[in-house]
Amino acid sequence: MICFSTDWSHSASRSRFLLSANSYSDVWRAVLPRISDTAVKPRIIVENARKTFKLRHTHSLKETFIALIRKKTTTSTFDALHDVTLSISPGESVALLGLNGSGKSTLLKLISGVLQPDGGKVLTRGRVAGLIEVGAGFHPDLSGRENVYLNAAILGMGKDEIDARFDDIVEFSEISEFIDTEVKHYSSGMFLRLAFSVAIHTEVDILLVDEVLSVGDEPFQRKCLARIRELHDQGKTLVVVSHDLNMVSDLCERGVLLNKGRVVFDGDSHSAVELMRR
Ligand SMILES: Nc1ncnc2c1ncn2[C@@H]1O[C@H](COP(=O)(O)OP(=O)(O)OP(=O)(O)O)[C@@H](O)[C@H]1O
Ligand SMILES: [Mg+2]
Numbered sequence: 545m546i547c548f549s550t551d552w553s554h555s556a557s558r559s560r561f562l563l564s565a566n567s568y569s570d571v572w573r574a575v576l577p578r579i580s581d582t583a584v585k586p587r588i589i590v591e592n593a594r595k596t597f598k599l600r601h602t603h604s605l606k607e608t609f610i611a612l613i614r615k616k617t618t619t620s621t622f623d624a625l626h627d628v629t630l631s632i633s634p635g636e637s638v639a640l641l642g643l644n645g646s647g648k649s650t651l652l653k654l655i656s657g658v659l660q661p662d663g664g665k666v667l668t669r670g671r672v673a674g675l676i677e678v679g680a681g682f683h684p685d686l687s688g689r690e691n692v693y694l695n696a697a698i699l700g701m702g703k704d705e706i707d708a709r710f711d712d713i714v715e716f717s718e719i720s721e722f723i724d725t726e727v728k729h730y731s732s733g734m735f736l737r738l739a740f741s742v743a744i745h746t747e748v749d750i751l752l753v754d755e756v757l758s759v760g761d762e763p764f765q766r767k768c769l770a771r772i773r774e775l776h777d778q779g780k781t782l783v784v785v786s787h788d789l790n791m792v793s794d795l796c797e798r799g800v801l802l803n804k805g806r807v808v809f810d811g812d813s814h815s816a817v818e819l820m821r822r
Contacts, residue, residue, distance in 0.1 A: 587669050587750050587781040588632040588655055594663035595625040595650050595805075624650045625805045627664070634670075634749070637782040639792035639813050641820050642802035648785045651802070652676060652754050655783065670749025670781075673699055675756045679735040684728035688719065688738055691727050695739065699746040709745045716771075717741040718764070732759040744771050751775060754785040769795065793817040 602608040602618045611618045625647045632638055640648040653659040654666045656674035681698070682691045692713055696706045714720045717737040727735065736759050743751065751772070757765050772795065776782055786792045792813065793799065799816025801809035809819050 584633055585669060586631045587634050587636075588630070588783070589665065589667040590628055590630040590651070590654070591666075592664035593625055593628045593651070593654055593661040593666055594623060595647075595654060595659065596621050596623050596662045598622075623805055625654070625661075628802075628805070628807055629664075630800060630807065630810065632781060632783065634781055635776070635779045636798055637776050637784070637796040638798045638800060639796035639816065640783060640785045640800050640802065641789070641792065641816050645804075646802040647805040648802055649676070649754050650805075652752050652783065652785055655750075656752050668750060671700060671747065672750040672752065673743040673746060673748040674752035674754075675736075675739055675743055676752065676754045678732045678739075678756050678759055679727075679730075681739065682727045682730075682735060685726055687726055688714075688723040688730070688734075692723075692738065692742055695742045696746060699742065699748070701746055713738075713741045713745045716745070716767075733761060733764070736760050737764060740768055740771075744775065748775075748780065750781045750783070752783045755787070757786070758788070789817045789820060 599620050599622050600618065601620065602611055608618050628647075628651060640651060642648050650659065652674065653676060654661055655668060656672055656676060657668075658674070658676065660666075681695060683694060686694065689710075692710065693703075693706055696709075696713075697703075701709075714723055717734075717740075719734050719737050722730070722734065727738075730738075736756050739756070740760075753772070757768055760768060769791070772782065772784075776795075782796065784792055784796055793816075796813045799809070799811065799813035800807055801816045801819055809816050
């Protein structure tokens with residue numbers, strides 16, 4: 545999935561309004577009173593974020609009906625994230641670590657604005673590109689070419705800019721042979737190649753990557769990692785989710801360890817990985 549936003553945005557209402565830098569500064573002070581005006585302003589602020597999902601306990605209309613007659617509960621709620629607080633500065637590279645189901649993807653979706661928090665706040669500053677789910681954000685009936693234009697436009701590029709970068713995007717993806725094929729016929733790796741290529745050819749401030757690299761073949765993964773490092777060297781902010789602990793501790797300076805939806809460690813990535821391996 546490629547998702548994005550520009551300017552100061554509040555994920556809880558990102559689709560409805562984008563705050564200007566001036567109006568944001570008021571919100572900023574309210575959110576983090578300890579940050580002085582002269583301090584470097586974070587790119588991402590997550591403050592006491594909570595995400596609750598509803599769990600169903602019936603499988604059919606009939607079961608639901610019987611449960612209701614017997615006054616049994618048919619649903620319950622589950623907090624995938626509890627009270628998560630984080631602040632990520634420009635140029636930081638952060639690995640989100642944790643066992644399956646610990647809330648990493650949910651947190652990344654809150655930061656990208658795909659999901660909204662049920663409590664607390666999630667704020668981002670700058671343009672966000674998220675590679676969160678393979679194939680999401682692509683229209684299956686459109687060709688690779690058309691999807692490049694669609695995704696790049698969503699990422700804020702104008703037609704002329706896309707025209708100028710189109711060849712580079714396709715060249716990086718190495719799937720030029722299939723660029724006019726409808727993407728519903730693409731393999732997972734082909735989706736990744738095109739989505740990644742579009743994202744890195746756009747002027748983003750924050751890049752979010754959730755495990756999607758794992759569907760790429762080894763040479764392409766190496767190429768992606770090299771490009772991610774270049775983006776980091778250029779001062780972009782990275783948030784990466786991966787179970788490849790060696791790779792993330794090498795790529796990211798900071799590690800945030802989640803356990804059952806709570807942050808249990810936030811420090812250097814090597815210590816986070818050590819804790820994760822215990
Ligand atoms: N849409 C949803 N509806 C109900 N529960 C959900 C939903 N999305 C996530 N969850 C639950 O939230 C919890 C956290 O899920 P999440 O995908 O964030 O975990 P994760 O840390 O990314 O795990 P993994 O390492 O397996 O990718 C899980 O228990 C999951 O079942
Ligand atoms: Mg996940």
